[in-house]
Amino acid sequence: MKLGFVGLGAMGSGMVRRLLAADHTVYGYNRTPAKAEPLIELGLQWRDSPREVAAEADVVFTMVTNVKALQAVTEGTEGILAGLAPGKVYVDMSTVSPTASRELAARVSELGAAMLDAPVSGSLSTLEAGQLSIMVGGAEATLARVEPILRDIGPTVTRVGDNGQAVLMKIAVNLSLAVQMLAFSEGVLLAEKSGIDREVAVDVMTKSVIASPMVKYRGPFVLEMPAEAWFDVNMMQKDLQLALEAGHEVEVPMPTTAATNQVLTAARAMGLADRDFAVVFEALAQMSGLRPVEA
Numbered sequence: 001m002k003l004g005f006v007g008l009g010a011m012g013s014g015m016v017r018r019l020l021a022a023d024h025t026v027y028g029y030n031r032t033p034a035k036a037e038p039l040i041e042l043g044l045q046w047r048d049s050p051r052e053v054a055a056e057a058d059v060v061f062t063m064v065t066n067v068k069a070l071q072a073v074t075e076g077t078e079g080i081l082a083g084l085a086p087g088k089v090y091v092d093m094s095t096v097s098p099t100a101s102r103e104l105a106a107r108v109s110e111l112g113a114a115m116l117d118a119p120v121s122g123s124l125s126t127l128e129a130g131q132l133s134i135m136v137g138g139a140e141a142t143l144a145r146v147e148p149i150l151r152d153i154g155p156t157v158t159r160v161g162d163n164g165q166a167v168l169m170k171i172a173v174n175l176s177l178a179v180q181m182l183a184f185s186e187g188v189l190l191a192e193k194s195g196i197d198r199e200v201a202v203d204v205m206t207k208s209v210i211a212s213p214m215v216k217y218r219g220p221f222v223l224e225m226p227a228e229a230w231f232d233v234n235m236m237q238k239d240l241q242l243a244l245e246a247g248h249e250v251e252v253p254m255p256t257t258a259a260t261n262q263v264l265t266a267a268r269a270m271g272l273a274d275r276d277f278a279v280v281f282e283a284l285a286q287m288s289g290l291r292p293v294e295a
Helices: 011-019 033-042 051-055 066-076 098-110 126-130 140-153 164-193 198-205 214-221 231-250 255-269 277-288
Strands: 003-006 026-029 059-062 088-092 113-115 133-137 156-161
Touching: 003 011, 003 051, 011 026, 011 033, 011 126, 011 140, 026 033, 026 051, 026 133, 051 059, 059 066, 059 140, 066 098, 088 098, 088 140, 098 164, 113 140, 113 164, 133 140, 133 214, 140 156, 156 164, 164 198, 164 214, 164 231, 164 255, 164 277, 198 214, 214 277, 231 255, 231 277, 255 277
Parallel strands: 003 026, 003 059, 059 088, 088 113, 133 156
Antiparallel strands: 113 133
């Protein structure tokens, strides 16, 4: 099948590289064409609009930042919906509102096409290592058609339910990442302000019973932040707000999510919005009066 991909940021580009390496024909579009140039050198076939990508492809993927960005690439005369036709499959890998995802799936169905929401769990390094996990919402028959393609992106593909359920699952995963990072930061700061070297505290905690995979790979960020954010404050706060909205809808109290969201707001107020969300440590360090990590 011919594939299309709209949204060639860091994760989207990484996914396209894997698809090209698996010998798929891939058509692509990105709002900023320059980001596609390295992929074009690898074999990506550029198209001038999301509609053209959808028209060329049997299966079209999107990976964008939020609902507004998703609407920008799906709506209008040059959007993906305008290029879909009966029998095509649309796979959105973005993390957006479950409600917005279900509404979009209904519109895709009206065109005779089928949609899956398929957000991922993992970072760019996880993707490059071939260890990405993909959650899928939508019909089993639709997933069966595209599952081999998804496995070329990441080896673990799990159907969690109907349309919208995968993005809900992704939101549930991401709120746990942020809450864990905040708790880890609190522990490190408590140790450090009590006279224990930060390096020692991080070493002990990342080898202790609390050392989840996330803590192991992100915990060291409190010693040295990456030059480029893996998942910045704005992106994480977007997901936490989606989680709080979902919790309100189904009457699930979310006290730790709400508290973490407030610390991320503080980080933004400190000018740290473009840093990886592990910078909650920096926000706490400043609030605690500790000499801050280099911002």
